[in-house]
Amino acid sequence: MVGVTGTLVLAGTPIGDTADAPPRLAAELERADVVAAEDTRRLRRLTQALGVHTQGRVVSYFEGNESARTPELVEALEGGARVLLVTDAGMPSVSDPGYRLVAACVEKDIKVTAVPGPSAVLTALALSGLPVDRFCFEGFLPRKAGERLGRLREVEGERRTLVYFEAPHRLDDTLAAMAEVFGAERRAAVCRELTKTYEEVKRGPLKDLAAWAAEGVRGEITVVVEGAPETGPADLDAAELVRRVQVREEAGERRKEAIAAVAVETGLPKREVFDAVVAAKNAARQGSADGKGLS
Numbered sequence: 001m002v003g004v005t006g007t008l009v010l011a012g013t014p015i016g017d018t019a020d021a022p023p024r025l026a027a028e029l030e031r032a033d034v035v036a037a038e039d040t041r042r043l044r045r046l047t048q049a050l051g052v053h054t055q056g057r058v059v060s061y062f063e064g065n066e067s068a069r070t071p072e073l074v075e076a077l078e079g080g081a082r083v084l085l086v087t088d089a090g091m092p093s094v095s096d097p098g099y100r101l102v103a104a105c106v107e108k109d110i111k112v113t114a115v116p117g118p119s120a121v122l123t124a125l126a127l128s129g130l131p132v133d134r135f136c137f138e139g140f141l142p143r144k145a146g147e148r149l150g151r152l153r154e155v156e157g158e159r160r161t162l163v164y165f166e167a168p169h170r171l172d173d174t175l176a177a178m179a180e181v182f183g184a185e186r187r188a189a190v191c192r193e194l195t196k197t198y199e200e201v202k203r204g205p206l207k208d209l210a211a212w213a214a215e216g217v218r219g220e221i222t223v224v225v226e227g228a229p230e231t232g233p234a235d236l237d238a239a240e241l242v243r244r245v246q247v248r249e250e251a252g253e254r255r256k257e258a259i260a261a262v263a264v265e266t267g268l269p270k271r272e273v274f275d276a277v278v279a280a281k282n283a284a285r286q287g288s289a290d291g292k293g294l295s
Contacts, residue, residue, distance in 0.1 A: 009113055012116055016194055018049040032054065032083065038061060077108075120220070124223075134160040138164050148253055157184060173191075187205060188224060190212075192218075206225070240281070241276040
């Protein structure tokens with residue numbers, strides 16, 4: 001029938017415990033003409049655990065082939081197919097493949113629906129003990145130290161609770177960077193292996209969590225960080241202004257740009273921030289000169 005297109009179904013999958021699979025997932029797995037899976041081997045294990053059999057064609061759809069495979073799936077949808085998209089865990093498109101396909105379907109006026117399911121973001125938020133009325137999801141931070149600091153600096157003054165995903169082998173560096181940018185006493189929660197046998201939620205100041213993570217952590221990690229407190233110009237001393245400028249410089253900004261940015265975020269005159277930086281620089285020079293004189 002001319003003009004009739006199929007439907008793209010985004011299906012949430014368990015983030016740990018397979019018993020958390022939404023009831024509709026099994027039906028959609030059996031009904032789909034095409035099942036696009038981030039990892040076909042993990043899909044096979046999931047269908048075995050659910051006791052279902054896929055009747056349609058199964059194809060891989062992951063970061064490495066997402067761009068190339070999207071047109072193929074769109075073509076199937078334009079031909080009337082029902083395409084089910086699943087990732088390894090949680091909802092498609094949330095730090096997982098899916099966005100490109102959804103955007104392509106929207107452009108082609110193809111129906112997109114969802115089977116809501118488990119979410120590491122919402123589960124971690126609920127367990128964190130931190131405010132959840134307003135939050136923002138930041139996904140994975142860059143791997144390089146300078147880029148990571150720069151990304152954290154972008155949200156230093158964010159008042160909403162922040163949620164991040166992180167790899168276990170980078171967790172200690174990430175928490176240390178967060179302590180440097182957000183402040184050592186900023187509250188946070190590290191949620192590990194959510195819904196699995198060894199689920200653990202570690203709460204505390206960023207400096208304590210960084211020290212804990214330095215001993216080594218395993219598993220899937222979600223980090224929830226308290227939003228920035230309300231502060232006024234009177235709450236910021238010269239040392240804090242200098243620290244903020246230094247963090248920005250370490251992230252790659254020129255000093256002039258860093259001073260201007262700190263002035264904007266604190267509401268202080270640019271001259272006041274500049275004077276604090278110059279005073280700190282002169283004090284450092286004087287201390288160095290005194291040290292040479294004593295030697």
